[in-house]
Amino acid sequence: MNLQIQINEQENKSIIHLSGEIDVYTAPKLKEALLPLTKEKDTIIEANLEHVSYMDSTGLGVFINALKLSKEYESKLRLVNLQERVFRLFQITGLHEIMDIHSTIRGVDG
Amino acid sequence: MDTKDLDARNYTELLKGYVKTRDERALYGAEQISKTFIKNNILPEEIVNLHIQALLEIYPELHDKIQSSMNFLLEAMISYGLAHQEYQILREKQFEIKSEIHVAARMQKMLLQSNIPKLEDIDLGIISVPANQMNGDYHHVVKGKDGSISIAIADIIGKGIPAALSMSMIKYALDSFPENIMSTDAILASLNRVVERNIDPSMFITMFYAQYKPDTGKFYYSSAGHEPGFFYHSKENSFTEIEAKGLVLGVNPDTTYLQYEQEIVKGDMIILLTDGVTECRKGEQFIEREEVLEVIRTFMHLPAQEIVNQVYRYFERLQNFQLRDDFTLAILKKVV
Numbered sequence: 001m002n003l004q005i006q007i008n009e010q011e012n013k014s015i016i017h018l019s020g021e022i023d024v025y026t027a028p029k030l031k032e033a034l035l036p037l038t039k040e041k042d043t044i045i046e047a048n049l050e051h052v053s054y055m056d057s058t059g060l061g062v063f064i065n066a067l068k069l070s071k072e073y074e075s076k077l078r079l080v081n082l083q084e085r086v087f088r089l090f091q092i093t094g095l096h097e098i099m100d101i102h103s104t105i106r107g108v109d110g
Numbered sequence: 111m112d113t114k115d116l117d118a119r120n121y122t123e124l125l126k127g128y129v130k131t132r133d134e135r136a137l138y139g140a141e142q143i144s145k146t147f148i149k150n151n152i153l154p155e156e157i158v159n160l161h162i163q164a165l166l167e168i169y170p171e172l173h174d175k176i177q178s179s180m181n182f183l184l185e186a187m188i189s190y191g192l193a194h195q196e197y198q199i200l201r202e203k204q205f206e207i208k209s210e211i212h213v214a215a216r217m218q219k220m221l222l223q224s225n226i227p228k229l230e231d232i233d234l235g236i237i238s239v240p241a242n243q244m245n246g247d248y249h250h251v252v253k254g255k256d257g258s259i260s261i262a263i264a265d266i267i268g269k270g271i272p273a274a275l276s277m278s279m280i281k282y283a284l285d286s287f288p289e290n291i292m293s294t295d296a297i298l299a300s301l302n303r304v305v306e307r308n309i310d311p312s313m314f315i316t317m318f319y320a321q322y323k324p325d326t327g328k329f330y331y332s333s334a335g336h337e338p339g340f341f342y343h344s345k346e347n348s349f350t351e352i353e354a355k356g357l358v359l360g361v362n363p364d365t366t367y368l369q370y371e372q373e374i375v376k377g378d379m380i381i382l383l384t385d386g387v388t389e390c391r392k393g394e395q396f397i398e399r400e401e402v403l404e405v406i407r408t409f410m411h412l413p414a415q416e417i418v419n420q421v422y423r424y425f426e427r428l429q430n431f432q433l434r435d436d437f438t439l440a441i442l443k444k445v446v
Contacts, residue, residue: 031312056389056435057265057267057314057316057385058267058268060267060314061267061268061312061313061314062312064311064312064314064358064361065311065312067361068311068361069311092316092335092336092337092338093314093316093335093357093358094334094335094355094356094357094358095335095357095358095361097355097357098357098361098362
């Protein structure tokens, strides 16, 4: 399974649409796309995970890295439309309490 | 005559025989000789050259134009020869890396203690199996003078060698804490500061840290974002999830943790694990967490070490002996 990444840049806001699986193989691709976006001061980076059916802890590591950078560069990271299974990972790790996560949805891709 | 000349002789004889008789056996001989060529690192252009020499020997009157065309072929093979040499070098390098990883894996095994302390009232069993050579899971058991026991189970995120290197950091940090007098939440908070300062920003560690104190009969625990384990309550003959909130280690230097407690009585069990256990896949389907409990239930009459071994064997078979993630399972059984 692959990961598709599509970035939609607006004024002071970048939306990154992700689709597929985020794991040890696809995480470097996500890292490369997501991290530079967090380095713009006062921008909002919204990651849409609606079509992410699976994520492992390596994927979580990329979002932690992005969160650290957004604090350093004063940008805002927001995650939206997480599937249940993916959201559970943020919940177990306690990250849902320090990350801006909006609206979770039920598992659609299984 | 060295082997090269011997091969050349054989080649010429085989070619001569085949051209004359078209005998299949000569073709088989050619197949065999090509294997020796590969073994002795004979390059493709050398074989073409050998062919030219053989032709000239068999047909001294070989047509000029055919001879030139063979020289042309020889030139065309040179890049293949170079590619082959490169392949040989890569193979050697790969072998070197493999043996280096092997040494690192052996060192890591030494960090992971294998002798589990014996306790009077707790029967403890642990199994930890890496998916690849290096293990990203860590466990640590310390027995206190008062008969207490401290156990840590951790999952280091970031696979392979970097994860294995972080393991030594955790081990030495834990070894430096006076664990028996520190509360579980204080241990995680201290460890978090060490980890946060010392790892790559995309790495983190999840850890479950617990202590059992025989004088109170209680089990104290804290979690740093670790996959929740289970309690088995013998009175109700039921399992419940161990609920404990807490952020993973290495994200925020000021994170604080909570300490929880649970009274345990004879027959109760504490099941600690990493996500390599709950994320087993059956084909493309993930197993449910309940399935792990069903399997544990099947073996729970056995001693703790036997339970974890049997559960591991069950999931190893289920996944056709191909672990996707490191697998660590610990069971503490209150026996007195």
